[in-house]
Amino acid sequence: MELEVRNLSVSRGGVPVLEGLSFRLAPGRALILRGPNGIGKTTLLRTVAGLQPPLSGEVGLDREAMAYAAHADGIKATLTVAENLSFWAQVFGTGDITPAIDGFALDELRNRPAGGLSAGQKRRLGLARLLVTGRPVWVLDEPTVSLDVDAVAMFGAAVRRHLATGGMALIATHIDLGLDEAEVMDVGPFKAKPPKVEDFDEVFL
Numbered sequence: 001m002e003l004e005v006r007n008l009s010v011s012r013g014g015v016p017v018l019e020g021l022s023f024r025l026a027p028g029r030a031l032i033l034r035g036p037n038g039i040g041k042t043t044l045l046r047t048v049a050g051l052q053p054p055l056s057g058e059v060g061l062d063r064e065a066m067a068y069a070a071h072a073d074g075i076k077a078t079l080t081v082a083e084n085l086s087f088w089a090q091v092f093g094t095g096d097i098t099p100a101i102d103g104f105a106l107d108e109l110r111n112r113p114a115g116g117l118s119a120g121q122k123r124r125l126g127l128a129r130l131l132v133t134g135r136p137v138w139v140l141d142e143p144t145v146s147l148d149v150d151a152v153a154m155f156g157a158a159v160r161r162h163l164a165t166g167g168m169a170l171i172a173t174h175i176d177l178g179l180d181e182a183e184v185m186d187v188g189p190f191k192a193k194p195p196k197v198e199d200f201d202e203v204f205l
């Protein structure tokens, strides 16, 4: 299994933002997307994860193979940390939540209602969810927002372990994750060009 994106163009609010993107992600590989604010990284990730249709081109992998994590952590506030993880483990049909608890140092917080966690703790819980999805392709949008230095390192280690078991990761981030083995793609050159006006008069008709 691999993620192959072919000649993909994506739009936001009906306006093309990126066009002509192609890349391939093989098992054990990570690809980091870079580019300035507003260039279209979120839009690209949402399209790859199947949350919105492409303008054109193809994503050659079923969305069931992907786990998407973005700004909204998807945490149930009234459930404890452990209950949240167990809930997702049930949804995704996986079992043990221990690697998720251990991987993001959540043991001390396991019986705390998730709604009472700090922003960084919530983010750690949101990322720990990736481990209970059992899905091979992680599609991550700014995963380290609110994380302190130790938690960023925890996240980097979790990604590394995922890659070591044949997983894949596609990550948009502005910070250095310490994943030197990852490939990096600047999406800037793929910025969509404004549509050509063939007949100037038509604009006014």
Ligand SMILES: Nc1ncnc2c1ncn2[C@@H]1O[C@H](COP(=O)(O)OP(=O)(O)OP(=O)(O)O)[C@@H](O)[C@H]1O
Binding pocket: 012, 013, 017, 035, 036, 037, 038, 039, 040, 041, 042, 043, 044
């Ligand atoms: N709901 C929306 N409707 C229309 N346009 C939007 C909407 N949300 C974002 N945009 C625009 O779409 C473009 C791409 O936004 P996107 O969020 O994909 O960029 P990004 O590269 O992820 O930015 P950042 O680094 O700031 O997170 C931007 O110009 C943005 O202003």
